[in-house]
Amino acid sequence: MGYDAFPGNGSPKINKDYEIAKLEKKVEELERENEILKNFRAFLSQGHARGAGSSKSIGGEIGPIKKACGLMKVSKSGFHEYLSRKKSNAQIEREELEGFAVEAFHRRKGRYGCRRIDRELRKSGIAVSEKRVLRIMQKLGLAGKGATRKRRIQKKIEPGHPRLNLVERAFAVGERNRLWVGDITYIPTREGWLYLAAVIDASSRKVVGWSMSERITEKVATDAIEQAVGREGPPDDGSLVFHDDQGAQYTSRSFHL
Structure with a gap:
């Protein structure tokens, strides 16, 4: 039966x-x-x-x-x-310097450019030229928020995609695909740094999309959210809110829901 x-x-x-x-x-x-x-x-x-x-x-x-x-x-x-593989002394020194630079960059919440990072390193007793710090930051895709501030201010915010105070709105957070949270994790490896972008559903606390890259650009963020959209198929009615830390990867012109 x-x-x-x-x-x-x-x-x-x-x-x-x-x-x-x-x-x-x-x-x-x-x-x-x-x-x-x-x-x-x-x-x-x-x-x-x-x-x-x-x-x-x-x-x-x-x-x-x-x-x-x-x-x-x-x-x-x-x-x-x-x-x-065996590492050369130069490779070990380069990786250690990259680690110090990344640590200083995130200790200052991503606000410092190469000049200030250079000063931070010198305060810690690490003698390095500003040009070398700039090359390291460019290689790792690290850009101080101050350097992109003008671009973000000039960016037109579309009426359907407001950027401020969305998480404080009154809606049912218990419902899936209503609030997604973006997060980027910095992963040290023997070959340099990897950047893992994840999209988490606030209701289920599940990772619904992710992407990894050797450079921290807007692409690693957009790839993660595109995967989440493809997996979850959220409603296209403006009810889904995406919350992030307002970093350069999420405020670039190519990133939008």
Whole structure:
């Protein structure tokens, strides 16, 4: 006896349950991918000796190596070859300097340009030229908010996409796809920095979209939200609010819902 034995109007409940199960499965998979990326970050930032550890021990730290390599878009053999490389003193010095520069940049909440970052480094006893700091910041896609202030002020805000005080509006936060929150995480690696942009649904606290890049540009932010829109299919009626930290990646002309 199947569902055809119970005639009635509308779609059978099993169809709705099936769709919900499919969505939940997608969310679970996305959460697993996000956890692997976080573990990958922790593995690289702890300064593991290259070539040390078996595939089993490394996999125990970051999760399935094949899956992790797939998310990072690198081959498994390439990952192991990367771990076996030896660093030159110049490379070690460059990576350490990049780390100091990024730390100083975010300690000042992204407001400082190369000149002020250079001063911050000198106060910490790190002698480096302003030109070198500028090259580092350009390589990592770090731009002080002061440098883009004029552009943001001149940007016309479309009536359908206000930017201020939206989160304080009275609406049902408990409903999915009503409030999304954007976040960018800085991931130190042995080859430099990676930037992970995530879109989180405020109701379910699930990551609904993400993107990763070696440069922190508006593209990493737009790719994340485009993935979220593709996965979730939110209503196109202006009810969805996107909240972010007003960083340059989210206030650029190419970023809009």
